[in-house]
Amino acid sequence: MKANQLKRKVFNDAIDLLTGDAPEDGVQMVPVDKIEPFHEHPFKLYQGERLDDMVESVKEHGILTPVIIRKTASGYEMLAGHNRQNAARIAGIKEIPAIVKDNLTDEEAWVYVVETNVIQRSFNDLSVTERIAVLATRYDKVCGTKKREEIMEELHRLSGTGGHHVHQQAKSRELIGKEYGMTGRNIARYVRCNQLIPAFKEMLDDGSLTMVAGVEVSFLFPEEQTLLHRVMEKSCIKLKKDTARRLRAAAGTITEESIQIILGLDKPMSEIKKPVSVKLPAKVYHRYFANVATKDVQGILEEALDLYFERRGA
Incomplete structure (x- = not known):
């Protein structure tokens, strides 16, 4: 299908959904158990109170917004609606309304998967x-800009958020950084990870x-990462930046023995440096970490110190 024809079809489908006049082949009732999760789905399903609220809503009102799926050889694959499907299954609902997409490339499918999650939840x-997953997809996995914008326009219409957020986005990490209020350097770190x-x-x-x-x-x-993780887990080792750099320098030649040497596990315990506790004044802690989970504090401090000493040329 040509690009302009596909764009008109996407627009018409979206209008039909919003007005309640979707044709039978626009929204279909599909068995919940016939839809498989998207392969390598990077987003976590709702849990706890958020899941409970969704289940109660589904029991009372049903699935109000159709999920988006694509056909596969064995059935269907979910693109947008993993949480709705999960809530429906828990609520005992056997079929859910779905928009079925045909002939999507994996790159186009990734746009649906990633962008619907960003629309529904704040990036933060x-x-x-x-x-x-979001930044790597924006930077590397998305298809051509024109096709991506067509999909984005459809998703914003379906979600009722309007199309003002849709604009041309080059794959440059600096431009992506501006969108999320992050430096190009941080974007590069996320993408690399x-x-x-x-x-x-x-x-x-x-x-x-x-x-x-x-x-x-x-x-x-x-395979080297898997070996490293196994050694770290067995030895309860926390990986520091300098140690990680030495591991990177040995990439391609990593063995369990070399990992133990780099991590210092071949040394007597008396030669291994013990952690040092540092106290922060209460006002400093509450100023910067009042709304930060305790488990995240150390990572933030380490990144801040890394940045501080890098700027000083240390």
């Missing part, structure tokens, strides 16, 4: 790994791995 509310294995991405989320150290580790081959 996303976890570190979810931000990585998309090369981490899932275990290290989880460590970014729980604060046990800093973004700076994560960037260095991302240059290791996946």
Whole structure:
């Protein structure tokens, strides 16, 4: 289908949905269990009170906004609506309304997956790994600008948020940084961390791995990262920036023995430096960390100190 024809179809489908006059082939009732999650879906499902509220709403009102899916050889794959599907399943609903997309490339599918989550939730509310997915997709995985804008216009109409947010976005990290209020350098860090294995991405989320150290580790081959994570987990080691840099320098030659040497695990305990506690004045702590989870404080302090000493040329 030509680009202008697809654009007209997307626009017409969106108008039909908003006016309640969607044709039968525009919105279909699809069995919940026939829809598989999007492969490598990077966003976490709602839990706790947020999930409970959604389940209660679904029980009372049903699924008001259709999910967006695409056909696969075995059924369907979810693009937008993982949480609605999960809530419907819990509520005992067997079928949900869905917009079925045909002939989408993986790059186009990724636009639906990522952008619907950004529309529904503030970027700042996303976890570190979810931000990585968004920024990496914006920077690397999205299709051509014109096609992306067509999809974005459709999604904003379906969500009722209007199209004012849609504009041309080059893949330049500086331009993406302006959109999210981040420096190009930070954008580069997030995008680079998309090369981490899932275990290290989880460590970014729980604060046990800093973004700076994560960037260095991302240059290791996946099998080397897996070996490193296994050694760290077994030895309860927290990875520092300088140690991560030494690991990166050894990329391609990493073995369990070399990891133990770089981490200092081959030294007597008396030679291994112990953590040092530093106290912050209460007013300083509450000024900067009043609304920050305790597990995130250390990572923020380490990044701030890294930036401080980098600026001083240390």
